[in-house]
Amino acid sequence: xxxxxxxxxxxxxxxxxxxxxxxxxxxxxxxxxxxxxxxxxxxxxxxxxxxxxxxxxxxxxxxxxxxxxxxxxxxxxxxxxxxxxxxxxxxxxxxxxxxxxxxxxxxxxxxxxxxxxxxxxxxxxxxxxxxxxxxxxxxxxxxxxxxxxxxxxxxxxxxxxxxxxxxxxxxxxxxxxxxxxxxxxxxxxxxxxxxxxxxxxxxxxxxxxxxxxxxxxxxxxxxxxxxxxxxxxxxxxxxxxxxxxxxxxxxxxxxxxxxxxxxxxxxxxxxxxxxxxxxxxxxxxxxxxxxxxxxxxxxxxxxxxxxxxxxxxxxxxxxxxxxxxxxxxxxxxxxxxxxxxxxxxxxxxxxxxxxxxxxxxxxxxxxxxxxxxxxxxxxxxxxxxxxxxx
Amino acid sequence: xxxxxxxxxxxxxxxxxxxxxxxxxxxxxxxxxxxxxxxxxxxxxxxxxxxxxxxxxxxxxxxxxxxxxxxxxxxxxxxxxxx
Numbered sequence: 001x002x003x004x005x006x007x008x009x010x011x012x013x014x015x016x017x018x019x020x021x022x023x024x025x026x027x028x029x030x031x032x033x034x035x036x037x038x039x040x041x042x043x044x045x046x047x048x049x050x051x052x053x054x055x056x057x058x059x060x061x062x063x064x065x066x067x068x069x070x071x072x073x074x075x076x077x078x079x080x081x082x083x084x085x086x087x088x089x090x091x092x093x094x095x096x097x098x099x100x101x102x103x104x105x106x107x108x109x110x111x112x113x114x115x116x117x118x119x120x121x122x123x124x125x126x127x128x129x130x131x132x133x134x135x136x137x138x139x140x141x142x143x144x145x146x147x148x149x150x151x152x153x154x155x156x157x158x159x160x161x162x163x164x165x166x167x168x169x170x171x172x173x174x175x176x177x178x179x180x181x182x183x184x185x186x187x188x189x190x191x192x193x194x195x196x197x198x199x200x201x202x203x204x205x206x207x208x209x210x211x212x213x214x215x216x217x218x219x220x221x222x223x224x225x226x227x228x229x230x231x232x233x234x235x236x237x238x239x240x241x242x243x244x245x246x247x248x249x250x251x252x253x254x255x256x257x258x259x260x261x262x263x264x265x266x267x268x269x270x271x272x273x274x275x276x277x278x279x280x281x282x283x284x285x286x287x288x289x290x291x292x293x294x295x296x297x298x299x300x301x302x303x304x305x306x307x308x309x310x311x312x313x314x315x316x317x318x319x320x321x322x323x324x325x326x327x328x329x330x331x332x333x334x335x336x337x338x339x340x341x342x343x344x345x346x347x348x349x350x351x352x353x354x355x356x357x358x359x360x361x362x363x364x365x366x367x368x369x370x371x372x373x374x375x376x377x378x379x380x381x382x383x384x385x386x387x388x389x390x
Numbered sequence: 391x392x393x394x395x396x397x398x399x400x401x402x403x404x405x406x407x408x409x410x411x412x413x414x415x416x417x418x419x420x421x422x423x424x425x426x427x428x429x430x431x432x433x434x435x436x437x438x439x440x441x442x443x444x445x446x447x448x449x450x451x452x453x454x455x456x457x458x459x460x461x462x463x464x465x466x467x468x469x470x471x472x473x
Contacts, residue, residue: 264400
């Protein structure tokens with residue numbers, strides 16, 4: 001094959017992969033001009049045959065192709081399967097979650113990849129995990145309640161702080177601040193002593209023991225290191241490098257942590273991905289999550305069906321659910337919407353708003369008993385009266 | 391703090407390009423469609439902000455397709471509607 005032929009392949013109206021495959025298989029072959037011509041013709045006609053016909057109802061085909069294996073899933077659903085000691089919702093519940101475009105999945109998790117300097121050293125990977133994992137104050141020292149003086153005393157443990165790479169001053173500052181900001185608890189005065197590595201909390205109301213214990217509860221659980229939403233981090237070695245798996249997800253804050261690879265780190269929270277990385281990344285996330293959920297159950301669904309669903313969900317610039325609050329609920333036709341869910345409400349609202357149904361879609365034409373615009377129904381033929389004499 | 395986030399570098403984000411006016415006209419002519427019939431992307435989408443797209447621009451997205459190897463898609467930049 002010569003470069004002229006290569007150029008001719010490139011100029012063909014074929015998908016990128018087909019062209020590349022053709023080039024590879026012809027690379028060492030000795031083909032004459034005539035044979036080449038013939039090959040191109042056959043590849044082209046095969047491609048034409050594999051294309052979907054105009055007016056084919058791809059949506060219905062996709063719905064059936066995902067729906068039927070879905071029934072198989074219900075019968076053998078595992079709600080949870082342990083991945084790196086972290087529970088992740090799988091099976092049908094997860095698939096429903098993806099299609100419903102929930103703001104937050106029931107088990108959010110992330111796979112945090114690390115940059116080269118951190119990825120190959122267990123201790124350094126651990127260091128990053130401490131910056132991510134939410135650690136409450138009681139992990140850094142002893143907390144005692146002084147009933148006599150109505151105080152909560154925190155004695156920080158220097159060794160723990162050193163090991164977890166956080167300074168005493170940072171904790172003294174972050175503790176009270178986070179209590180006010182994140183836990184919305186403000187009825188206390190605080191005194192920090194950097195020399196003794198101690199914090200003294202005094203409730204504003206010094207008369208009530210209940211108040212004191214409430215304060216102690218807040219002091220114990222205030223997050224002083226790490227990212228609030230991430231409850232647990234597991235370090236795992238995979239293919240030579242260390243990867244952090246998390247329980248809880250917060251892409252935006254994790255991207256800020258030193259050592260995190262911002263080009264590979266991913267979450268299973270689709271709407272978060274769409275917010276932080278854009279709608280196209282959201283589309284990719286839907287395809288990937290849906291496909292891996294199905295494949296995990298041993299169900300093979302062609303990716304084209306899932307791509308169609310993902311495309312529909314991401315059409316308008318944000319991730320929309322399939323269902324009455326999303327795609328199905330925003331259809332133009334009243335009858336089509338009424339046919340889906342909450343029939344009476346839609347008909348009532350349409351009557352009040354004086355809506356008109358143009359009968360352009362499939363569902364509404366089935367309802368009124370007209371031919372639908374699909375397949376041969378979309379082609380209009382007009383008979384020309386040639387030999388008709390009246 | 392850590393490494394700066396470049397949205398376009400993330401492996402899940404395909405390549406985004408702003409299309410010229412002539413290209414847009416060609417595109418609309420090939421598919422016999424109007425501008426409003428294109429899929430949308432919000433003006434404050436992280437990827438659009440990175441390449442500096444404005445409302446009314448058409449963005450060409452070059453995806454790594456699982457079927458075709460590489461596929462082009464187009465989105466019209468629109469303002470995010472107020473909730």
